[in-house]
Amino acid sequence: MEIEIRKLEKRDNRANFSSGNIEIDRFFIKYAGQNQFKHKIGVTYIAVEVKTQKIIAYATVSSSSLSINELDIPEYKKLPNYPLPILRIARLGVDKMYQDRGIGKMLLKKMLYLSLELEKLAGCLGVFVDAKDSAVDFYKKYGFEIVPVKKGELPTKPTPKLMYLSLKNIKRAL
Numbered sequence: 496m497e498i499e500i501r502k503l504e505k506r507d508n509r510a511n512f513s514s515g516n517i518e519i520d521r522f523f524i525k526y527a528g529q530n531q532f533k534h535k536i537g538v539t540y541i542a543v544e545v546k547t548q549k550i551i552a553y554a555t556v557s558s559s560s561l562s563i564n565e566l567d568i569p570e571y572k573k574l575p576n577y578p579l580p581i582l583r584i585a586r587l588g589v590d591k592m593y594q595d596r597g598i599g600k601m602l603l604k605k606m607l608y609l610s611l612e613l614e615k616l617a618g619c620l621g622v623f624v625d626a627k628d629s630a631v632d633f634y635k636k637y638g639f640e641i642v643p644v645k646k647g648e649l650p651t652k653p654t655p656k657l658m659y660l661s662l663k664n665i666k667r668a669l
């Protein structure tokens with residue numbers, strides 16, 4: 496099966512996408528289009544089967560910012576205390592018919608390359624993702640770490656868990 500990764504287009508049929516996670520599916524079917532084409536607040540990349548153009552996975556990203564005092568990450572400690580640029584993976588899902596075939600990994604890699612582009616265009620601290628409990632270990636495989644609990648916060652943070660991979664480690668990984 497030949498797969499290509501490209502940006503979502505208006506003509507793409509999103510209606511039948513099913514990852515097994517209702518929230519991931521609902522976001523893609525209902526909101527990914529309007530967020531990209533109308534509001535311009537995120538861009539969705541899709542993995543499609545070349546022959547049929549069937550959508551088999553998607554990842555939605557947006558440029559975002561975080562200020563260092565929101566995080567307790569030692570390697571960022573010396574950075575200035577104002578909003579700093581990041582790439583946020585808002586959602587990532589693979590259709591359940593195609594899971595466990597390396598497609599999630601392929602799409603994640605593409606997002607890591609995007610962060611390198613963003614670094615060149617406007618600066619980028621790293622890639623951040625609000626990971627669902629079931630996906631934390633998936634992201635850990637690629638070096639993502641859970642953003643540590645800050646002093647004074649409850650040790651059992653509610654899900655999703657904010658995870659990150661710094662640009663330095665992305666360059667090492669790619």
Ligand SMILES: CC(C)(COP(=O)(O)OP(=O)(O)OC[C@H]1O[C@@H](n2cnc3c(N)ncnc32)[C@H](O)[C@@H]1OP(=O)(O)O)[C@@H](O)C(=O)NCCC(=O)NCCS
Nearest residue numbers: 516588589594595596597598599600626627629630632633
């Ligand atoms: C989690 C998800 C994106 C992974 O995509 P995938 O295409 O099935 O994963 P891949 O085949 O690319 O897996 C790559 C590696 O990660 C591992 N992996 C996959 N899903 C995993 C999970 N949920 N937890 C831990 N490891 C996982 C695979 O075993 C594989 O390891 P290997 O290289 O040692 O063989 C996909 O299963 C999915 O869409 N799940 C439902 C929605 C969801 O939870 N999305 C994440 C929202 S934050």
